[in-house]
């Protein structure tokens with residue numbers, strides 16, 4: 001049976017519960033334990049797919065095609081775990097399940113209640129079997145939120161069900177610093193822990209977000225008010241990069257405290273992977289500038305996974321990657337004067353698309369390393385068809401009705417039954433031997449995640465290839481171009497998928513690694 005770690009947050013939101021939870025997982029993994037992660041969001045949306053990216057940042061896509069928020073990305077990147085739709089569960093989904101079961105007659109006429117019916121449903125998702133030593137569950141929101149209360153009740157019950165020794169409650173709080181008096185205030189933490197106690201949950205460890213390390217006196221004071229040994233009060237210090245957090249926890253012996261609780265040996269961990277990142281961050285290295293031609297720059301975290309993947313590839317290549325945000329709507333050649341590589345990321349809608357087509361064309365004609373992601377592949381094909389093959393009105397049916405539709409919704413393919421809906425999640429792609437794609441991936445078949453509606457029309461493949469842009473990746477049925485490249489160019493490659501969702505800081509991702517290597521040598 002897996003042991004469980006529940007992570008809750010108090011005082012304010014946005015304390016970095018996800019990163020803290022992932023960091024606890026990293027400490028366990030460094031000792032050879034396997035972990036799985038789940039996120040519970042008390043809000044009433046049935047899934048995050050309908051939530052505005054303006055509120056929630058990028059839409060992250062899992063292998064099984066679930067559109068979720070970017071927290072799951074943290075977990076996959078940090079811990080190398082592969083999550084699914086059952087690992088991101090909202091309050092809305094719980095009530096949806098319960099009410100559907102009620103309509104279906106599953107409760108056999110019983111009065112359907114918050115306890116036990118809703119709590120049992122929550123516990124069912126928490127307890128779904130995994131083959132890992134630990135399951136870390138993050139409870140979204142802030143302790144005291146009305147919609148979160150039923151989740152707290154559920155984890156209280158869950159601990160009672162499987163035995164308190166098999167569960168740890170980790171609570172994140174904030175200690176605000178008052179400049180005038182030079183004091184770190186502990187009262188909000190005390191109040192938050194008390195609030196948690198009202199739900200019958202005694203925190204086993206506190207992670208106190210603070211601009212500096214808590215002193216021993218401060219830890220003792222918090223411990224005294226909150227029913228904890230001072231050793232279990234940990235400083236979650238503000239750091240300049242999230243990958244330093246596990247090391248901050250390691251230095252405060254967080255694993256040893258967990259081991260003590262769970263009755264595990266207090267062995268040393270192998271932190272070398274994270275230490276390497278720390279060393280890289282602090283190293284004086286050359287900079288490589290990548291122009292990202294996009295349009296969602298006002299939305300915080302809209303390109304979260306993309307930025308991460310570029311950062312990861314910088315680690316692999318020993319350069320610091322600087323991202324130059326280039327607004328697609330006002331794109332001009334001057335924007336590319338100082339870039340070492342051009343990347344056109346995913347995107348939807350007509351706004352800015354001509355700028356993206358021009359950017360792909362600029363990279364093509366100036367031999368600047370180019371990487372296209374999803375829409376970034378479609379615009380590369382449109383530019384090539386217009387300006388090399390000579391089909392002047394080549395376009396995507398997403399942007400123009402009166403065009404030669406080199407990109408459109410394909411009816412004669414496996415996804416015909418999906419109608420006009422998005423192609424979501426992991427799909428296989430066969431790689432053509434002897435191509436850059438093969439050199440990059442070192443494999444004949446890969447699996448990457450998709451989130452798009454339109455496809456490059458296979459019927460233009462021969463014409464394109466005759467003129468020098470080849471299809472180097474294809475869906476196994478041979479009907480959907482998945483990758484294109486220009487062999488005569490220094491580095492020009494694009495994929496219909498989103499490789500950034502599978503990048504991690506320890507290995508990077510083959511396509512990003514190769515792109516940054518090419519840009520670095522420019």
Ligand code: GLN
Nearest residue numbers: 346347374375452453454
């Ligand atoms: N808008 C394009 C499509 O739907 C590309 C989507 C994307 O870049 N993720 O196919």
